[in-house]
Amino acid sequence: MVRTTVVGSYPRVGDTHEEQSLRRAIARVDKGDADAASLRDAEREVMKAALREQNDAGIDLVTDGQIGWYDSQSHIARSFGGIETNGLVRYFDTNTYYRQPVVQGAVAWKAPILVDDWKFATANSKAPVKAVLTGPLTLASLALDKHYGKKKALTLDLATALGEEVGALVRAGASHVQIDEPALTRYPKDLSLAVEGLERVRARKGNTPLTLFTYFGDVARIYEDVVHAPADLIGFDLVQGAATWTSIAKQGSKKPLVLGVIDARNTKQEAPADVAKKVLSLKDSVDLKSSYLSPSNGLEFLPRDRAREKLRILAATAKKIGVGG
């Protein structure tokens, strides 16, 4: 048996009138016809729907879908002292854009950023909710640094600030925390810096399991060091990062893994039996019982109906493995 989880984001609108409530709410606020509180309510309704869809699909460990996030970078970064946000920049090789954080001064955590949403999500989900944070290396790599001048100093201060946030989440009761470091697929040489940053986060997590997730590519060249990173579980994108499959098969992992086997960037539907067969080929290299299957990255790159379908495929794949494993 293998469990299922998701990586983070979930489509916040769909194609029915009802599924576009958040889009309308934002438009009303933009026009000055509604206030921020009404937007918050609209976000929470969509968060509930995202949780319901994950619960209905039978996903074992869910997220709040990052419904309230403007994007993966500015949502967290703008709440830290020393950071402002700037114009739009392309987010890795996706056709999505993030408001670029601009580091103007020393980075400092000020107050909890994700805790309220995590509590709300937990109260509205049948399955446990994983708290997901963008990692310090990725935040530092994608920001515009006008203060530190050295990526290392910025990364480590971001890590300290993220550690504070993780501490707040753990105090609130978070039972799973994930740090996303997609930048590792682009800057593998920065692994030691990512590890140093992760140490600062780990110091604040107590006994809560911590996942390190990399996506938008492979980490085959640094696989051995990535699995030894200071995290309890390691997550891999095995679609765009298909090269990492071979590393896992050859070198295995003593730690449980999150195997990102369902393509979260293409609508093409996988056959659960085919994916299950591939995953089962790893059963001598990885302890599948303590591992998870997941999409390759956040599901927000897909239309809502296709994201739902991918959740179904994910659950069906895990079920097949349960029978065959």
Add this chain to the structure above:
Amino acid sequence: MSALLTTSVGSFPKPDYLMRARTKAAKGELTAEGLRDLEEKSTGEWIRYQEHIGIDIPVDGEQYRGDMATYFAENIEGTEISGLVRSYGNRYYKKPIIVDELRLRGPISVDWFKFAQARTKKPVKGMITGPYTMMDWSFDEFYGSREEACLAFAKLLHQEALALEAAGAKIVQVDEPALSTRFDELPLLVQAVGEVTKGLEAKTILHTCYGNYNEIFEYFNKLPVDQLDLEMSNSGLDLLERFKREPLRKEIAFGVVDVHSHVIEPESLIRERIEKALTIFEPSKLYIDPDCGLKTRTVEEAQAKLANMVAAARAVREARHLT
């Protein structure tokens, strides 16, 4: 010698009556003919506005397009259109899904080119969404290879470019906003755009935006087009130094107004930007335009930005006695 000719990248905002009509048409409450009438009305209005402010190279304003990739995909067999996917903030778009071998049904944008060109004596640009962007912005359930899908689009879009030229287009622009998505695929982009532009007599332009230009800089001179159209005001003014060291052997259309800001850049600021550009580029090879399509602005904002841009270019021309 012409100098500092003004133009636009492609899209303009749709007036409220057209937005309402599109919503109605999507619900089946307005016929395709009814919608087309209003698209023609607003296209005519935009042509008249461009004539009014004296833009040198007008565009049709893309009033008939929802999204630049889905519009082309809707007219290509072998595709379906997906549900909404978020781009940023509250902006969503539908993506093409390649479900079968791509085949051209007939000319895609030629009718609109003819419609616009019939309303002005100035040369209207023919506008093609480039093959790399079509591929990158589509889900692929058929080819299973980015290269194969990209070159399949290129083959069809070459036919479209030839059809535009046959319809009288003196300028054909290939839009490749996805150009800077994956640096390792730049050779594929060069090959695919070359497939589209091969054998054309029309002036060819490649437009791109939102990229890390420093990373792609070495490819600028390799792009198989006569002119590069770059977003410069939002992020690229820093690039001028590099152009000084490594000259561009092509014409450049230089974006001088930010299309993602509500702020209307004053004429004086745009003049400064043009003057900066003139420290690097020859006036005859320097075209002035907005960073990108203006469709995300309101009609009033877009018109104000264009009017200031044209006035600024005119003022610089006069101050420097350029004809």
